[in-house]
Each structure stands twice: as structure tokens, then as C-alpha cells.
Amino acid sequence: MSSLLEIRGLEVAYGASQVLFGIDLAMAEGEAATLLGRNGMGKTTTLRALCGLEPVRAGSIRFMGEDITGWRPDRIGRAGIALVPEGRQCFPNLTVDEHLVAFFANRRQVAEPWTPARVYALFPRLAERRRNLGNQLSGGEQQMLAIGRALVTNPRLLVLDEATEGLAPLIRDEIWACLSALRAAGQSVLVVDKYVEKLIALADRHTVIERGQVVWRGSSAELDADHGIWHRYLGI
Amino acid sequence: MTQLVLEQALNGLQFGLMLFLLAAGLTLVFGIMDCINLAHGSLYMVGAYFVAAAAQAADSFWLGLGAGIAGTAVLGLLLELSLFRQLYRRDHLSQVLATFALILIANESVRLIWGPAPLLLNPPAALSGPVEIAGFFYPAYRLVIIGVGLVVAALLYLLVAKSRIGMWVRAGAANREMTEALGINVRGLFTAVFVFGAALCALAGGLLGPLLAVQVGMGESVLILAFVVIIIGGIGSIRGALVGALIVGTVDTLGRALLPTLLRATLPADAAATLGPALASILIYLLMAAILFFKPQGLFPARA
Amino acid sequence: MADALLEVRALSRRFAAVDALQDVNFSVTPGEVHALIGPNGAGKTTFIHHVSGALRPDSGNIHFAGRDVTRLSMHERVRAGMARSYQITNVFAGQTALDNVALAVQGRPDAGSSFGFWRPVAAERRLFDEASAFLEQVGLGEKAGQLAGHLSHGEQRALELAMALATQPQLLLLDEPMAGTGPEESARMVELIEHLARHVTILLVEHDMDAVFRLADRISVLVNGRLICTGLPDEVRQDAEVRRAYLGDHL
Amino acid sequence: MAFYRPARWQNAAVIVSLAMLIALPELLTALDQSYYTGFATRVLIFALAASSLNLVLGFGGMVSLGHAAFFGVGAYVAAICYDAGIHEGLLVLPLAALVAGLFALLVGAISLRTRGVYFIMITLAFAQMTYYLFISARAWGGDDGMPIYERMKFAGLSLLGDEALYYLALGVLALCMLLFARLAQARFGRTVQAIRENETRMEALGYPVFRYRLVCFALGGAVAGLAGALLANLTGMASPNLLQWTQSGTLLVMVIIGGVGYLWGGLVGAVVLLLLEEFLLAWFEHWHIALGLLLIGIVLFAPRGVAALFGKHHG
Amino acid sequence: AGPIKVGFVSTLSGPGAGLGVDIRDGFNLGMQHLGGKLGGLPAEVLIADDQQNPDVAKQATDRFLKRDKVDFMTGIVFSNIMLAVGPAVFQNQTFYISANAGPSQYAGEQCNPFFFNVAWQNDNLHEAVGKVVQDKGFKNVMIVTPNYPGGKDAVSGFKRFYKGKTEEMYTKLGQLDYAAELAQIRAAKPDALFFFLPGGMGINFVKQFVAAGLSRDTQLFAPGFSADEDVIKAVGEPMMGMFNSSHWAHDMDNAENKRFVADFQKTYGRLPSLYASQGYDAALMMDAAVRDVKGNVADKKALQKALEAKRFKSVRGEFKFNSNHYPVQNYYLRAIGKDAQGRVTNKTMGTIFTNHADAYAAQCKMK
Numbered sequence A: 001m002s003s004l005l006e007i008r009g010l011e012v013a014y015g016a017s018q019v020l021f022g023i024d025l026a027m028a029e030g031e032a033a034t035l036l037g038r039n040g041m042g043k044t045t046t047l048r049a050l051c052g053l054e055p056v057r058a059g060s061i062r063f064m065g066e067d068i069t070g071w072r073p074d075r076i077g078r079a080g081i082a083l084v085p086e087g088r089q090c091f092p093n094l095t096v097d098e099h100l101v102a103f104f105a106n107r108r109q110v111a112e113p114w115t116p117a118r119v120y121a122l123f124p125r126l127a128e129r130r131r132n133l134g135n136q137l138s139g140g141e142q143q144m145l146a147i148g149r150a151l152v153t154n155p156r157l158l159v160l161d162e163a164t165e166g167l168a169p170l171i172r173d174e175i176w177a178c179l180s181a182l183r184a185a186g187q188s189v190l191v192v193d194k195y196v197e198k199l200i201a202l203a204d205r206h207t208v209i210e211r212g213q214v215v216w217r218g219s220s221a222e223l224d225a226d227h228g229i230w231h232r233y234l235g236i
Numbered sequence B: 001m002t003q004l005v006l007e008q009a010l011n012g013l014q015f016g017l018m019l020f021l022l023a024a025g026l027t028l029v030f031g032i033m034d035c036i037n038l039a040h041g042s043l044y045m046v047g048a049y050f051v052a053a054a055a056q057a058a059d060s061f062w063l064g065l066g067a068g069i070a071g072t073a074v075l076g077l078l079l080e081l082s083l084f085r086q087l088y089r090r091d092h093l094s095q096v097l098a099t100f101a102l103i104l105i106a107n108e109s110v111r112l113i114w115g116p117a118p119l120l121l122n123p124p125a126a127l128s129g130p131v132e133i134a135g136f137f138y139p140a141y142r143l144v145i146i147g148v149g150l151v152v153a154a155l156l157y158l159l160v161a162k163s164r165i166g167m168w169v170r171a172g173a174a175n176r177e178m179t180e181a182l183g184i185n186v187r188g189l190f191t192a193v194f195v196f197g198a199a200l201c202a203l204a205g206g207l208l209g210p211l212l213a214v215q216v217g218m219g220e221s222v223l224i225l226a227f228v229v230i231i232i233g234g235i236g237s238i239r240g241a242l243v244g245a246l247i248v249g250t251v252d253t254l255g256r257a258l259l260p261t262l263l264r265a266t267l268p269a270d271a272a273a274t275l276g277p278a279l280a281s282i283l284i285y286l287l288m289a290a291i292l293f294f295k296p297q298g299l300f301p302a303r304a
Numbered sequence C: 001m002a003d004a005l006l007e008v009r010a011l012s013r014r015f016a017a018v019d020a021l022q023d024v025n026f027s028v029t030p031g032e033v034h035a036l037i038g039p040n041g042a043g044k045t046t047f048i049h050h051v052s053g054a055l056r057p058d059s060g061n062i063h064f065a066g067r068d069v070t071r072l073s074m075h076e077r078v079r080a081g082m083a084r085s086y087q088i089t090n091v092f093a094g095q096t097a098l099d100n101v102a103l104a105v106q107g108r109p110d111a112g113s114s115f116g117f118w119r120p121v122a123a124e125r126r127l128f129d130e131a132s133a134f135l136e137q138v139g140l141g142e143k144a145g146q147l148a149g150h151l152s153h154g155e156q157r158a159l160e161l162a163m164a165l166a167t168q169p170q171l172l173l174l175d176e177p178m179a180g181t182g183p184e185e186s187a188r189m190v191e192l193i194e195h196l197a198r199h200v201t202i203l204l205v206e207h208d209m210d211a212v213f214r215l216a217d218r219i220s221v222l223v224n225g226r227l228i229c230t231g232l233p234d235e236v237r238q239d240a241e242v243r244r245a246y247l248g249d250h251l
Numbered sequence D: 001m002a003f004y005r006p007a008r009w010q011n012a013a014v015i016v017s018l019a020m021l022i023a024l025p026e027l028l029t030a031l032d033q034s035y036y037t038g039f040a041t042r043v044l045i046f047a048l049a050a051s052s053l054n055l056v057l058g059f060g061g062m063v064s065l066g067h068a069a070f071f072g073v074g075a076y077v078a079a080i081c082y083d084a085g086i087h088e089g090l091l092v093l094p095l096a097a098l099v100a101g102l103f104a105l106l107v108g109a110i111s112l113r114t115r116g117v118y119f120i121m122i123t124l125a126f127a128q129m130t131y132y133l134f135i136s137a138r139a140w141g142g143d144d145g146m147p148i149y150e151r152m153k154f155a156g157l158s159l160l161g162d163e164a165l166y167y168l169a170l171g172v173l174a175l176c177m178l179l180f181a182r183l184a185q186a187r188f189g190r191t192v193q194a195i196r197e198n199e200t201r202m203e204a205l206g207y208p209v210f211r212y213r214l215v216c217f218a219l220g221g222a223v224a225g226l227a228g229a230l231l232a233n234l235t236g237m238a239s240p241n242l243l244q245w246t247q248s249g250t251l252l253v254m255v256i257i258g259g260v261g262y263l264w265g266g267l268v269g270a271v272v273l274l275l276l277e278e279f280l281l282a283w284f285e286h287w288h289i290a291l292g293l294l295l296i297g298i299v300l301f302a303p304r305g306v307a308a309l310f311g312k313h314h315g
Numbered sequence E: 001a002g003p004i005k006v007g008f009v010s011t012l013s014g015p016g017a018g019l020g021v022d023i024r025d026g027f028n029l030g031m032q033h034l035g036g037k038l039g040g041l042p043a044e045v046l047i048a049d050d051q052q053n054p055d056v057a058k059q060a061t062d063r064f065l066k067r068d069k070v071d072f073m074t075g076i077v078f079s080n081i082m083l084a085v086g087p088a089v090f091q092n093q094t095f096y097i098s099a100n101a102g103p104s105q106y107a108g109e110q111c112n113p114f115f116f117n118v119a120w121q122n123d124n125l126h127e128a129v130g131k132v133v134q135d136k137g138f139k140n141v142m143i144v145t146p147n148y149p150g151g152k153d154a155v156s157g158f159k160r161f162y163k164g165k166t167e168e169m170y171t172k173l174g175q176l177d178y179a180a181e182l183a184q185i186r187a188a189k190p191d192a193l194f195f196f197l198p199g200g201m202g203i204n205f206v207k208q209f210v211a212a213g214l215s216r217d218t219q220l221f222a223p224g225f226s227a228d229e230d231v232i233k234a235v236g237e238p239m240m241g242m243f244n245s246s247h248w249a250h251d252m253d254n255a256e257n258k259r260f261v262a263d264f265q266k267t268y269g270r271l272p273s274l275y276a277s278q279g280y281d282a283a284l285m286m287d288a289a290v291r292d293v294k295g296n297v298a299d300k301k302a303l304q305k306a307l308e309a310k311r312f313k314s315v316r317g318e319f320k321f322n323s324n325h326y327p328v329q330n331y332y333l334r335a336i337g338k339d340a341q342g343r344v345t346n347k348t349m350g351t352i353f354t355n356h357a358d359a360y361a362a363q364c365k366m367k
């Protein structure tokens, strides 16, 4: 198993207030990993730093064996990391169709790439709204679009930050099913979400952070077995 | 009479397309990248000066036009790299201040280099006279402007609304961070758009120079008109800029042509003589205020 | 139902090609917590927008506390006793928590006119005393002096509630108050809403079914702009159509 | 941005500056530089105009590019009054403020339906209309403007000497600044500041947002009118140039230089810009280049304005 | 006493800058010819830009009057600016030698002992055109001018000497495009057209007029400044054949003018315009008067007498001052054509008025 992602001693600060104090995280190609923790513990910050959206104060990030620390976000994006951001961030001035057409890319020459058509097949609701602008969608529709937009870049690593937020139960199930399918097809994913049971079923490895530090790390079986961790670090 | 109406309609079209040429670059930078560029008019002025100077040196209008456009594009590149790059992220007020400053600098520099007197820029001899169409004469050069305006409109529409580059630019304008995270080099893209906008300015300046005066301060009066156009059309919409330009062109032309006569028929001669021209000169502003009153986002709001 | 607090009759709204709301009849009785659920894009937020006055219907009308408010603007409806929280957190980030709530208090009709040009607000004790009380009520008493932008997500949602409460509404419109909160904070939010429900009527939009079934007295289900059923939680849970369209195997 | 709260040292600073300003004309006369009394009066008047724009822009969040219209209308009211034989400042000044304020009310009522750049442009459009109307209005001198051959009186006292007008301008400015300072911390000021930050939220708290913005806009217009009337008396004329969009731009530049939303922003900006103009001009024929570079420097290195360098926003 | 100080306020930036710069350069050339002295005394010229803004002009004037305590003021191009600064200058009892602006107010009721105009009264050039158009027998004349008082003054000046049928067309001040007007002109088929469109407006108008093919049927007339060397430089060949009126021309045959034109070209690399000639004359006029009072510029009465006496040789030949301190002089007809070297330039065709005064002098009761 080759190493896909390796984060070492990551520290990030917003101005004077430091948020991450040395996060370590590693993923192998084809793996699904999660990042868990309560509100405000630094999950989003970790993902943003990974995508080059926050400057790294200390530590390093290696992706596909290359040191990508300090790269500009677009370069990281082209290297194969795609983000489904917290809060969806659809473009208000692009139609649904344009969201998918504009960012479609198959840089790795995948045999069966994600195309706009495939995304529409996954979320028929989006197909019905293809002429709507990004801000003319319901919250849930925006979430679907954000996932679709990341998929059409055909990334090596798909990063999802609270991608099920605001989705109806049925759709949420669909997303989980879709992630499992992606996973089965060999797509590497890094997920932040609050539905721990679902994550245990989906992912191989879990990292729990608390106040910007890793406090627990282990496999799905270990996490499933120890509900003390759930209670202590996740407030469940 | 029909001939006069026809000619005035053609004039409206021509004035509208001329405004469109000016507004086109502005829509790109202002409407799409959301950067208020008051110095747009200055680029237009500098473009016209470059074209005029080059045309004089080369003794050919077309060579001058090419060289002037290239020169303005280079200037645009330098400006973008040194200043505008910092401005995109700032609020509108900072943009207003910085580009207002650019106007001051540009006007003064042009005066320093070329002196205060207007520069000579004549159309190519072949186009300098009128041509006959359907029994009446119309300046050939104005027909060229109509043609170029239509071509630029079509190209821009395809580029912005239909091409992936256009989508990236719009996405980058709305949410730069996210666009970058999706693998698009927004910085480079914006530079390219700005340079393109500057080249459009020079095209407009070079083409309009033979019709209008190439002089210091030519940018400001035009700038306001261009703003009016894109505001009426709805900021960020190429279609809106075109429609807005045509509306302004037509209304202004017809207003000037008809209002005095109309008022003379209805009002006492004295009142008509003062009111007519006064009304005609504020007509487009009235129009803009009225349109914004009913459609506060312009006719074709790009972002509903 | 003559004694309904909110009564919506035959409300319809179309966005270009989308029928966001079609002939919706809906009522909220005083004192209840009425949940509105439905798939994404069903029109829930749109519905809330119409009730609160942010959008105008194509047809239909809205009665509130016995009065036709269809033509009233948002602030007039607030003054009539409606308050809302937003699906996306919407507080004054640069102001302290206390100032946020004080603004809400100041906006109330009984707090006097806001066309005061001379007397500093800081001197108005009453405003701040009352604001503090509302902060206490949502458990933010300690954070009064903090900038709202520096509060955690869950705290901001609570602050938002405090602001809504400070307008002393008869009806509180809550659009996804649990969105983006972790399990712990969700639980706290549920408790808070439960507590508030004793004083004020609530219309709740939420995708968190645990919360909905715990809080709601009645539930309505909106699908594709149509209201497909209204009833007690158990009835809704059993409804085959609701299961197919929305709940799936949940619960 | 937080609500405006004055810094602690501010009161002391204000008293010291006021004392210095009161002594200034004496000092200038002693130095045989009485020309600068007129110049200082100008600075005070522009400080007033810029501060009135700062009320609209900094506190109300309305970026108006047509503020010069109200400034100019105030000047014309003064000139028309002179023409009509009304020479009493106690009458002229309130009248100028009233007319300019009412005009602003009208413009605001239409413009405030729009937002953002559309608002910038519609205010500009109204200013342009006013400009063209005054240019073609023969009765009011058209392009030549309207002269005021003799300054108004104030409470029966002559303002003929530059000093008298200076003190009048200083008094009006001080009163207006006091009003603004109080207003910024009073209910109205807080309301408009909150609206600046988040309009829909205020609407959802039951505030009739439109009304507050309109009143703020009209108040700004009225004070600008006051400044215009003073300026007309200083220069001895009302000219359509006062209504030109570049004049609005200059006022805007003053506010931005000084610091948007800082009580003293407009004032500081006016002082800085006019001093620069006065002294750069003397040194360098092409001083616009220097000024332009300086402004760009401010944008890049002191984006929140000069006032921000001295005072903190959060009290 | 210190040097003789001259405050020169003019439009040196913005669209009207060309005019102010010409006046300045003419004035400076005059000073150079005088060896930097006025009346044999050392002199200092202070220059300020009014940005074509009356308010700015007023400030600059105040500075010169009160801070620098100048003995003469000059330079202003535009009447509205002159009217703005006039009162302050006169109140200060400083002599203003206008090198261009000639408002009717100062020619008539508001004439002032401290105001001298060494150029022309605003209406004069329009009157001259009206006379030519009348004399040449045109019957159907169109007038194009911006909708502002200056424009309306031009119309009345023109009509003072042209008695035939006219149609007036008012445009927006600062208008760029004249297509609509041109279409109407084409429809109206006038045999002559007189336009008063200062600055860039005039340039645009002429270019578009010729491009529209109207010059074949309609003869163009303009006041001299709309057809001067600066305008010709910007428009070029299309200007050919246009008639205009002026009190000066660069080909005028007198020694002073020959020296002036030659040196101006040598120093500044361009042909002088009538503005330059007026600036030059202003310098000569100050020099002669200072010499006359033997440097005692504090004696205002004597200085006024000396100025009125006009003891200098103007580049435009003979002229004298009227009771209102405006010139009584000849006005010439010029036509634009190619000169011997093939340059497009003005050529003097004849005299329109001899010893022509303005229409307002009668209303002037000079104190």
C-alpha cells in the first residue's frame, strides 16, 4: 500500500490564535479515512490547510510522495485533491450545468471518469435544476451540487467537510451509498461528518482531534468497540 | 422624412455600438471580476494616444491600431501585476480610491508626454468619406464601427457565457478560494482578463479616435456613459451591456433629434428653446434612474 | 380553525420553471410546536420566506393573529409578533453578543422610537438589562461581552435564538436550527427549544428527525411544493407516502 | 465593524485642537500669513462636507457618488438668497440645509431602492442631472455660476473679514461634529450602523430599514448643503463645478483617506487632501502624479484610512 | 521694493489645458523677449493651474493676492472663471490684464478700472462671422452651440450682424457624438453653418461633419479659436476650406509678429495660436505700463492711465483701448488651406471689421 497523504506536525493559526497544534494524519491510496471531533476543534481548518487555503505555520503535507506544503490551492487542486467545502459554496452566478461543465477534468485519464452526465444520474434532482443558478437552489440541492462539482474533477483524494449537512434523510442515505460505491471503486476519501455510525461502516481509519491535537487514532472496529471515545470526544 | 428616421435609427445603432465597445471592457473587469475600475476611461484614453502616436509614426491607421492595442495590453499587464492584483480582494471603496488616483496619474502623464493639445488621428483615407446606401449617404467609418461592435459583441458573448474560460472567470469572481481549490489558476486568469479588457479599451479608443478628439480627459466623459450602459443592462451581463448600449444610443439620439421639435410643438417657443436641450442632455440619466426604480438590478441581472 | 395563530390559505409561488409552492393550506395553533419537514428543495425555506415576508406570493394569503398580513413587509410582520432565525447563521459578527440582543430589544415597538439622535444608547440601562435576561435564557449569560463573530457555531445559533426571542414574538420561525451543530450542541439546542416552547408558538423546519419527533406537537410534510400531510408525529411516521418521499427507513 | 465608540483620549484631543483652531487666525495674522485664514476656512468647510458624506457612507454604509449635488445645491441656495436680498445667515444657512436635505430626501427615496454599485451609479446619475440642469439654467447664471458680491451677515454681524467667516465655519463644524458624535452612539446611529452591517437581519428584527437609511441620507445631504452655503460665501459664488461628479469623487476620496466610519474620518481626510494639494501644487506642476501615487500608497498600506492609524474602532 | 510680481492663473490641466498652455507659453516668450524684466525692473511670474474650476481659480488668486501680493494678474481662459475671481482682484486693487476671457459683464455695466482685456470681447468673433456670412450672401444658416449661456451669447453675437434666416441647434455641453445633429443638418440643407463648440467638442464636430459628407453642400464658419492651430493639428485635412474670424493670424505682416511667430516656433516647436499671441501681448502691455510709471506700480491711478495709453506694439498691429478697457481693433477673415510647405494652416483672406468695438461699451461708466 503506497502512501497517498502524509500530514506531519501541522500547525495553523488565525492571526494570533493558534488552532492546530501538530496534527499527524496519514492515508493510503484507496483508503477511506475520517476526521472526528466536536464543533470548533479544528477539523475544517485541517482540511483547508490540506487544500492550501490556509497558510501552514509549521509541519509538512506530502501528497503522492511530493511535498505540497505551501503550494497554491490551484496547484494542489490539479494535483488531485478536491474539496467539498463546509457551507457548500456553490457559485451564485453559474448555473448547475456550468458548475459541472466548467470543472470537468480527467487529468489522470481514468477509464470511467465522472462526467456531468454521471453526476446527473447520481442526483436526478440536479438534472431537473440544471438551468438554475447556484443561489437558486435549496440548501440540499446545493450540497449535491458541491459534491458533484468535486467529483467531476476526478480527484485522487476526495475531501468532504460535513457533506451531509442539511440533507433530507433519504438523500443522506444516498450520499452514504454513493461514498461506499466510490470507496469500492478505489476512490480515496477523507471525510468529516457527525454521523459516527455511518462513518464506521464507511471508513477504515479514524482520527479524533480535540483542540487542534490528535487525541485518538484507530480502526473502525476499535472505534465501534469503545463508546467511551464517542462520549468523551464527540459528545454522544 | 423616412430617410431622416432611417438615418437616425442607424445613428442610434452606431452610437449604441460605440458605447458598447467602451462598455465591453468595463463589463469584463467591473461586472465579472467585481472590481470598480474608474481608470477604465484612462485606459481608453491611453489606448487612443498609443494608437494615434503609432499611426503617425507608421503613417498607417491599421498598423497604428495594432501597435496601440498591443501597447495598451502591455500597459494593462503591468498595471494588473503591480496594482489591480491587490485590489480585487479589497472592498469597492478602496478600488474607487485607487483607480481615481490612476485617473489623475494617467491624465497628467499623458499631458507630460504628448502635451496638452489634442492629437491627430484620422481614419484611413478609404473610409474617411460617406458611402451611399439605399439612396442616402452615411459615413463609411461609422459603418465600420457598427461592424466591429457587432463582432465584438458576438465574440464576448461566446467567450463569457459559453466558454469554460468564461465560467472560470465568473466562478473566480464569485468565490475565488473555491475556484482555486478546484484547480483553476484564478490569479493568472484574472491577469489575462484584465489585459484583454485593456486591449478592448485600446480598440475602442483607437476606433473612436478618428471620430472623436484624442485628448486629455477624453476618458472621463466616456467612462460615465459606459457605466450608465452597464448599469442599465445589469452588471456582469454581456447581453445586458449590449442591450443597455443600444437603448442608451437610441434614446439619446432620438431624444436629441426629436425632443426640441416635439416641445416646440407643445410649449411656448421660449420655454421650448431652453427646456428641449436641457431635457435631451439629461435624458439618459432619467432613463437610468427610471429603469433602476423599476428594476433595481438593471434589465438583465446577472446574479439574481 | 378560527383560533389559529398562523393561517396560510392557498399559497402559491413560482420561480421561472419551478413551482416552489402550490396551493399550500397550513395553520399553526397557539402554543404548539409545528414541524415542517420534506425533501430537499421541497419549498420549506421558500415557505418560511413567505410567512416572514421576505418574499411575496403569486397567490393565496396569510393571516396572522387574526389579521391579514399578506401585503405587510417583513418589519411590519415582526412588529405584529413574528420572528425568525435563519438557515445560515446571521448575526452581527462585529458586535458583542449583548449588543446583538440589545438591538433586537431596541427594535421592538414597546421600546420606543429608534430615531434618537442625542442620548447615548449606553446610558439606557433597561435595554441592556433586558438583553442580558434573554442571553441568560439561552445560556449565553457568560458570553455577553464577546464579539458574536468569535462565538462557536453552536453559540451563534443560540445567540440567533436570543435575538429572535428579544423581539417578543408570538410565533417563532426556525429554519434548520440544528444545521451544522455537533451531537452535543444539537442536544443542547433541542433542550433550549423545548424550554422556549413553553412560552412561544414555534414553526420548525428541520432535517434532524430525532429532534423533530422529540419536539413537534404536529408535523406537516411538504413535497415538491405540495403539502402531502399534516398530523400528529405518530400518524406522520406511519404515513406510507411520507416514508416513500422523505423518511425512508429512518425511524 | 463594531459600533462607533470614541477612544478615551478623544475628548482631551478635541478640546486641545479646538483651542488651537480658535487661536489660529490670530497666529496667522501675527505671522503676516493672513492668506491662510481663508485657506483654513476652506479646509473647515470641506471637513464639514466630507464629514456629512462620512455620515452617509461610513455610518450608513451608502456609497454615494452624488454627494456634491447637495453640496452644490446648498451653495446655490446661498447665491439665490443673496440675489433675492436675503442676507441674514441665520436664515440662509438653515434654508440651505433644508433645501439640500429635502432634495436628498427625494433623491434618496428613489435611489435607496437599489444596492451596491447600482446605488453608486444612481446617485451619480442624479448629480449629473442636477449638474446639467444648473448649467442650462440661465436664470441662475448657467455655466457662469451665480456671484455673491457681498458675504451674508450672521446675526446682524458682518462676515466681511476672513476671520469672521472662519469662526462661523468653525462653529458650524464643531456643532455638526458634536451632533455626529452623539448621533453615532445614540439609538439612531446604532441602528444605521447595524443596517450597514446586515440589512436583512435588521429588517427581521422589525426595523423599517428603508426609513432609517433615508433619514440618514437626507441628514447627510442637509449638512452638505450647509457646507455648500458656507463655501459659496467664502468664494463669492455658486458654480456648477461644485456639482460635478469629480467633486463627489473628491469628497469620497477625502472620506476614504481619512477613514470610512471613523467619526473624524471626513475631517482628517479633508485636512490631509487640501494640505497636500496646497503644498504639492507649489512644488510640482505635475502634482497630480504625486497625489495619485500617494493615494495608491494609502490604499495599499493604510487601507482603513488615516484616522484608523490613530484611533481604534473597538472602544 | 522687490521685483514686479505677476500672478498667472490659467487652465493648465484637463480638457481645456491646451488654451491655457498657449497663453502661458506666449506670455513666457514675451518675458523672454523682455529679458525677464518688466519696465526694466526685475520681474517674477508666479504660475498656477485653475483646473478649469472657478473654485480652484479663486483659491489660487487669493494666494497670489494676499500671500504673494502680486502687482498684476493675468492668464485666465474662460469667462466663468474670470467672473469668479474678478471681484477679489478688483477689491484688492490689482490690475487684471486679461489675455483671453472677455465676459460681457466686464465690458458693460460691471466694467472696472482694474480690468483690461488685451484680447477681445466674447461676442466679437461671433459678430465678425455673422458679418461675413451676411456679406457673402448666405440665406439659410444653421447655428450649432452647446446649451449654456456662452452658447447663447454666441448666437446673439452672430445675429447682431447676420440678419437672414437661422435655425439654432443646442447640444449638450461636452457632447461627443453629433450624428443626430448631422442627420438633421442634412435634412435641413442649410447653405452655411456656424458652430461655436469650444475645445474637444469642436474637433469632434468638424471631423464628423466632414466624414458625413456635409461639407460639399454646406460652408462651415467658426470663430477663430475653433479653427486655430491646435484644432488644425488634431483634425488635419478635413479642416480645409473652413472660414473663421480672428483679430490675429500667424501670417500677419508686421515685424513684431514675424519675430513672435518665428521665435515661438523655435522655442516650442509648434505654430502659435491666437491664445499665444494674446499672452505675448499681455506681457508687452505690462512692460510698457511699468516703464511709463517708472516702476512706481503703487500709484494705481498713474498705472491705470499708462495701461489705457497702450504704449506697446502688438503682434496684431494697431489697436487701442475703448472706454471699457476692451480693444477696438480689426477683425480678419481667415480660411484654412495648405501653405507653401504643404502644411494645413490658416491663411488671412481679408478684413471683416476695421476698428470694431463691442456692443456693451455704452453701458460702461468707468470710474
Ligand SMILES: Nc1ncnc2c1ncn2[C@@H]1O[C@H](COP(=O)(O)OP(=O)(O)OP(=O)(O)O)[C@@H](O)[C@H]1O
Binding pocket: A014, A017, A019, A037, A038, A039, A040, A041, A042, A043, A044, A045, A046, A086, C150, C151, C152, C153, C180, C182
Ligand atoms: N477565520 C477564522 N478566524 C479566527 N478563528 C477562526 C476562524 N475560523 C475558525 N476559527 C476558529 O478555529 C477553531 C477551529 O475551527 P474549525 O472551523 O476548524 O472547527 P471544526 O472542527 O471544523 O468545527 P465545526 O464542527 O463547527 O465545523 C474554532 O475555535 C474557530 O472559532
Ligand SMILES: Nc1ncnc2c1ncn2[C@@H]1O[C@H](COP(=O)(O)OP(=O)(O)OP(=O)(O)O)[C@@H](O)[C@H]1O
Binding pocket: A129, A132, A135, A136, A137, A138, A139, A140, A141, A166, B304, C015, C016, C018, C020, C038, C039, C040, C041, C042, C043, C044, C045, C046, C047
Ligand atoms: N430564486 C429562485 N429562483 C428559482 N428557483 C428557486 C429560487 N429559490 C428557490 N428555488 C427553487 O425552489 C425550490 C424550493 O427551494 P427551498 O429553498 O424552499 O427548499 P427547501 O425545502 O428549503 O430545501 P432544503 O431542505 O434543501 O433547504 C428549490 O427547488 C429551488 O431550486
Ligand SMILES: [Mg+2]
Binding pocket: A043, A044, A045, A086, A161
Ligand atoms: Mg467545520
Ligand SMILES: [Mg+2]
Binding pocket: A138, A139, A140, C044, C045, C046, C087
Ligand atoms: Mg431550506
